[in-house]
Amino acid sequence: MSNKPLSLEEQLKVNDLTVRFYTYEGIVKAVEKASLKIRKGETLGIVGETGSGKSVTALTILALTPSPGRVEDGNILFRKRDSSVIDILRMNEHQLLQIRGKEISMIFQEPNAALDPVCKVGEQITEAILAHRLREMVEKSIEVIKKEKDNEYDLWTRLETWTYKEMLNNPSDVRLKIIQKIPIIRDITKRRLRQVIRQEIVELLKLMEIPDPGRVIDAYPHELSGGMQQRIVIAIALACSPLLLIADEPTTNLDVTVQAQILDLINRLKEKFGSSIIYITHDMGVVAEISDRVAVMYAGSVVEVAPVKELFRNPLHPYTKGLLESIPRPGSPLKSIPGTVPNLVDPPSGCRFHPRCAYMMNKCKEIMPRLVKVSEDHYVACLLYEGESDD
Amino acid sequence: MIRWIKIEESPRLKETKFILNRIRENPLSLVGLAIVISFAVIAIFAHILAPPPPGRDPYIIPRAGYFPEPQPPSPEHAFGTTQGQYDLYYGIIWGTRAAYRIGVLVVAMSAFIGIAVGSLAGYYKGVIDEVLMRLTDIILAFPSLILAMALVVAFGPGLDSITLALILVGWPGYARLVRGEFLRISAEDFVEAAKTIGCSNLRIIIRHILPNAIFPLLVYASLDIGSIILVAAALSFLGLGPPEGYADWGQLISLSRNWITGTAANPFAYWHVYTIPGVFLFLFVMGWNLLGDALRDVLDPMLRRR
Numbered sequence: 233m234s235n236k237p238l239s240l241e242e243q244l245k246v247n248d249l250t251v252r253f254y255t256y257e258g259i260v261k262a263v264e265k266a267s268l269k270i271r272k273g274e275t276l277g278i279v280g281e282t283g284s285g286k287s288v289t290a291l292t293i294l295a296l297t298p299s300p301g302r303v304e305d306g307n308i309l310f311r312k313r314d315s316s317v318i319d320i321l322r323m324n325e326h327q328l329l330q331i332r333g334k335e336i337s338m339i340f341q342e343p344n345a346a347l348d349p350v351c352k353v354g355e356q357i358t359e360a361i362l363a364h365r366l367r368e369m370v371e372k373s374i375e376v377i378k379k380e381k382d383n384e385y386d387l388w389t390r391l392e393t394w395t396y397k398e399m400l401n402n403p404s405d406v407r408l409k410i411i412q413k414i415p416i417i418r419d420i421t422k423r424r425l426r427q428v429i430r431q432e433i434v435e436l437l438k439l440m441e442i443p444d445p446g447r448v449i450d451a452y453p454h455e456l457s458g459g460m461q462q463r464i465v466i467a468i469a470l471a472c473s474p475l476l477l478i479a480d481e482p483t484t485n486l487d488v489t490v491q492a493q494i495l496d497l498i499n500r501l502k503e504k505f506g507s508s509i510i511y512i513t514h515d516m517g518v519v520a521e522i523s524d525r526v527a528v529m530y531a532g533s534v535v536e537v538a539p540v541k542e543l544f545r546n547p548l549h550p551y552t553k554g555l556l557e558s559i560p561r562p563g564s565p566l567k568s569i570p571g572t573v574p575n576l577v578d579p580p581s582g583c584r585f586h587p588r589c590a591y592m593m594n595k596c597k598e599i600m601p602r603l604v605k606v607s608e609d610h611y612v613a614c615l616l617y618e619g620e621s622d623d
Numbered sequence: 624m625i626r627w628i629k630i631e632e633s634p635r636l637k638e639t640k641f642i643l644n645r646i647r648e649n650p651l652s653l654v655g656l657a658i659v660i661s662f663a664v665i666a667i668f669a670h671i672l673a674p675p676p677p678g679r680d681p682y683i684i685p686r687a688g689y690f691p692e693p694q695p696p697s698p699e700h701a702f703g704t705t706q707g708q709y710d711l712y713y714g715i716i717w718g719t720r721a722a723y724r725i726g727v728l729v730v731a732m733s734a735f736i737g738i739a740v741g742s743l744a745g746y747y748k749g750v751i752d753e754v755l756m757r758l759t760d761i762i763l764a765f766p767s768l769i770l771a772m773a774l775v776v777a778f779g780p781g782l783d784s785i786t787l788a789l790i791l792v793g794w795p796g797y798a799r800l801v802r803g804e805f806l807r808i809s810a811e812d813f814v815e816a817a818k819t820i821g822c823s824n825l826r827i828i829i830r831h832i833l834p835n836a837i838f839p840l841l842v843y844a845s846l847d848i849g850s851i852i853l854v855a856a857a858l859s860f861l862g863l864g865p866p867e868g869y870a871d872w873g874q875l876i877s878l879s880r881n882w883i884t885g886t887a888a889n890p891f892a893y894w895h896v897y898t899i900p901g902v903f904l905f906l907f908v909m910g911w912n913l914l915g916d917a918l919r920d921v922l923d924p925m926l927r928r929r
Contacts, residue, residue, distance in 0.1 A: 294819055299748075333820030345812035350834045359830070360820040468820060 238309045238317050243476055243508040244293065245269040249306035251288050251297060251532075258577040262288045262301060264532040264584075267603060270476065275502060275509040277523030277540065279516065279555065283573050285532040286512045290478045293510070294336055295320050295328050310335070313475060334364040337469040341481040343461035347453035353464050354449035357433045360471040369432065370396045373424040388420055395421040433467075439504070440467045441497060459490035463497070470505060477502075478510045483518065495521055516559050520544060525609070528552050531574055531584040534603060538610040548612040550589045583615065591616055645921045652920070655913025658906055666720040673716040682717055682870045684709040693882055693896045703895040705878040709868060711895065715903055717870030721782065722907060725855045726848040729789040734844055736790070737797020742828050742836075744798070745805025756802065759795035767792045768854060775863045782865045785858050789851055800843055804836035838922040846915035849908035856904055872907075875900040 238245050246268040253260035263285040270276045278286050291297055293308055308320040312335055323331065340346040348356060361369065374396050377389060391411075398408045412418050430449065437445035440463040453461055462482060469477055479498065483491040499522060502509055511522050519526055519540065526543045528536040528551065536549040547553045554569035571588035574580055580587050586596040596615055603611040604618060646652050665672060675681035687700070687708045696703040702711035740759065744752040762770070771788045778784035808814065809832060817827050852872075858864060859873025860880075867874070879896035886892045 296815065296818055329821045329823060331821070332818065333822075336819075338816070338819040340812050340816055342812055346816040348813045348817070348831050348835070351831070359817075359822065359826075363821045465816070468816070471820070 238311055241271050243270045243272045243274075243311055245309045246289065246293065247307050247309070249289060249292060249308065250304040251285070251292055251301050252304050253301045255300060255577075260576045261579055262532050262576055263292070264579075265306070265600075266529070266532065266534050268527055268534060268537070270508045270510060272475075273502070273506050273508055274524045275511055275522055277519040277526040278510060278512045278529060279514060279519050279526060280529035281514060281573050283531075283576065284529040286529055287480055289529070290338070290480050290510060290512055293320065293476075293478060294332055294338060295323065296332075310476070330364075333360055333474065334472045335474055336476045336478065337472070337474040338478040338480065339462075339465050339469050339482045341484055343458060343465045343482075343485075344453065346465050347461060349453055351452075352449070353451055353453060353456070354430065354433055357436065357449075357464070357468055357471055358429055360468045361429055361432060364472040367400065369425060369428050370399050372428045374400075376424050376428060392421045392424060396425070436467050436471060437463075439470075439501065440464070441493075442467075458486050459493065462486060462490075462494055466494075466497070466501070470501060470507075473505045474507055476508045476510065478512070480512045481514070484513070484515070491518075498522065516555060528555065531579055532576060533584060533600075533613065535585065535614070536612045537603065538612075542607075542610055546610075548606060548610070548617060549585075549614050550591050550616075551585050554588075583613075642921050646917055649917055649920060651913050652917025655910050655915075655917055658910025659914050662719055662907055662910065663723065665716060666723045669716050669720050673713045675717075682721065682865075684714045684717070684868050684870050686710070686868065693879075693893050695893075696895055702899050705875060705896050706882065707867070707878070709875075709878065711875065711899055714870045714875050715872070715900065718872045718875065718900070718903070719907075721869075721871050722852050722855075725782065725786050725789070726852050726911075728786055729793060729851045729855075730844050730848050732790045733793035733847075734797050734840065736794040737799075738801050738833070738840070740794070741798040741801025741803075742805050742833065745802040746809055746824070746828055746832065748806075752802070755798070759798045762792065762795045763799075768857065771854060771858060772861070772863060775858055780863045780865070782859075782869070782871065785855050785864060788858075789854060793847070793851065796847070797840065797843070800839060801836060804839060805832055808832045808835050841922060842915055842919040845911055845918055849911035849915070852904070852911075853908055872900050872904050876904070 246266060249263055249266045250261075251263040253262055266285065266289055268276065268278075268289070278289070280286050288297065288301060292301075292303060293310075297303055303321055306321070309317055310320050310331075311317050312331075318327075318331075320328075320331070347353070374393065377393055377396075380389075395408065395411060398405050402408070411421060433449055434445045437448060442448055442460065442463055448456065448460070448464070453464070456464065466482070482498075483494050486494060495518065498509065498511075501507075509522075511519070513519060523540050525537065525539050527534050528543075528549065530551050536543070536547070536552045538546075538548075543552065544556065547556050551569070554567075557567045558569060560566050569588055574584060574587070580597075582595070582597045582599050583589070583601055586592045589596065593615060599615060601613045601615050601618060603613045605611050606617050646656060670681070676685050679685075687704060687710065690708055691706055693706055694700065694704045694708070700710050700712060702715060705711055705714070740755050744755040771785075771792045774788035774791060775784045778787060805828075814827060814831060817831050822831075855864075856871075856873030856876065859871050860877040862877070864871055864874050864877075867878075876897060879893070879900070882893035882896050884890065885894075
């Protein structure tokens with residue numbers, strides 16, 4: 233499925249992505265020819281063990297491949313808001329700043345660490361809003377001033393209006409820049425703007441089901457509980473209603489009850505914002521709860537992609553079968569997949585799963601299987617199913 | 624009907640109160656603060672405490688004649704006079720101002736250079752880090768006092784040369800500290816999170832990493848002011864300071880060099896010439912050190928909320 237153009241209903245398509253880390257021990261082949269696609273408004277769950285390349289793939293979608301990783305091959309096609317299609321891996325840094333946060337944003341695993349400890353919650357959300365929605369906010373502030381007719385002749389208000397108009401029409405004006413540098417005047421001339429943004433944040437926090445948003449805005453992250461912090465992180469990610477939200481194990485470090493609340497919240501927000509979601513996790517229960525389709529990753533490759541019900545009912549890849557069998561069930565002994573995740577410096581030849589596979593054939597050692605279509609929307613990369621379809 | 628309105632304290636006010644409270648709880652830090660503030664008062668009101676003779680550089684100590692032997696404290700000269708009849712009281716008062724000028728200027732400038740170098744190195748890593756850090760290593764490889772002396776000799780003796788030399792010798796410490804903090808903090812998730820919402824590198828450095836890295840820097844800076852004054856005094860004592868008669872503590876001590884042993888009859892005949900400037904220098908450095916310790920107690924997030 234390499235280099236296929238993006239069809240209209242698709243939001244993002246990762247084609248044959250290959251990421252390698254050049255380390256002292258050798259070249260870590262972290263992601264090898266991984267392919268994914270996400271439709272508009274869909275939640276794609278990515279499951280896999282630690283080190284299967286889930287997070288690297290996710291960060292690479294934002295062109296933030298962790299150092300010393302390098303993208304060796306592949307492309308990531310993304311449909312922007314104006315429906316033009318771009319390849320994220322071929323954008324320059326400036327273009328990327330316009331995409332991150334506005335078109336694609338991300339939620340992290342550790343909410344405590346994802347928030348700046350010395351910045352108030354409100355300031356951090358403001359930052360996200362200012363980065364991409366300044367224009368809209370300034371326009372709103374002008375509206376606010378227009379509504380208050382009685383202080384039309386107030387000097388400060390006139391200066392404020394002038395500032396906003398200048399910010400919209402001529403942001404590189406020297407006079408504007410000078411005013412923005414003088415501490416007290418700077419604050420006075422942005423009074424309405426700050427109120428508007430604050431109002432916007434309160435609305436956003438209400439959507440996150442945060443009680444008493446007025447207090448939370450002025451709190452520092454350490455004053456909030458883990459679940460609250462994760463809601464803030466989600467609020468920051470959704471501040472500009474991105475088209476695609478990448479959630480990297482956002483509930484792994486939370487209590488089970490809080491986890492359920494957050495999953496519920498994400499599901500409802502998806503309806504509201506209409507974003508597509510990539511949900512990365514290693515918890516099969518969470519996957520079943522949240523995703524429309526599931527991609528299973530093993531040792532840097534996508535081994536199976538299927539709608540969630542189909543995957544749980546009819547897993548095809550031996551690894552997926554093993555994963556599903558290793559979900560603990562009361563009353564029966566805990567099963568596990570024999571062996572360990574291979575060292576990615578020197579991965580097994582052919583199919584990377586073959587040393588652990590119960591159905592291993594001789595050709596598995598030589599041929600790396602491609603994703604093939606076995607039924608409607610169900611793809612698997614295993615030689616057992618090669619030839620069943622000619623996709 | 625009376626309605627009780629509960630006024631919420633703003634968090635900034637609360638924070639300030641907390642810091643003041645912590646300082647109040649620790650008597651030593653209070654002492655440090657008191658010393659630093661009294662010296663600041665002396666420096667600010669030097670014009671009133673020791674009015675300079677009109678029409679002359681106020682930093683030049685007025686002298687009462689040219690007699691070499693120091694005179695003990697008397698009503699005209701509260702702290703006595705030094706060798707060459709320089710008024711010790713006047714020298715101490717205006718020397719405070721000179722000390723503040725050197726200390727604050729050197730620390731501010733070296734912190735500024737250190738922050739710039741350290742943050743670039745720690746944030747961008749790679750080649751930039753390598754080049755900048757090897758540069759700081761070169762400077763750190765020299766014994767700092769010797770390097771400062773060499774620089775002062777090269778620039779020509781004087782207080783400005785001492786200031787410049789101390790800045791050039793002092794910034795690597797800050798650069799190292801800032802770089803370390805940047806390396807640590809830039810690996811944190813919130814930096815990555817800031818990137819994912821589209822923050823530019825400059826914004827991340829200034830808004831997110833620097834405020835998190837600033838507290839160790841404040842502690843280091845306040846401890847550094849004390850030692851910078853000591854080094855400046857040492858350079859001045861060694862004859863690399865301003866011309867004779869300039870109000871500078873190092874110089875006042877240097878003027879007492881020949882009189883430490885006193886006379887045969889009374890070994891402490893000239894006690895005031897070395898004791899008084901020495902005590903002031905000691906108090907000044909100790910005040911800053913105590914204050915630095917107090918700042919560390921207050922600002923260290925690990926120690927504070929106990």
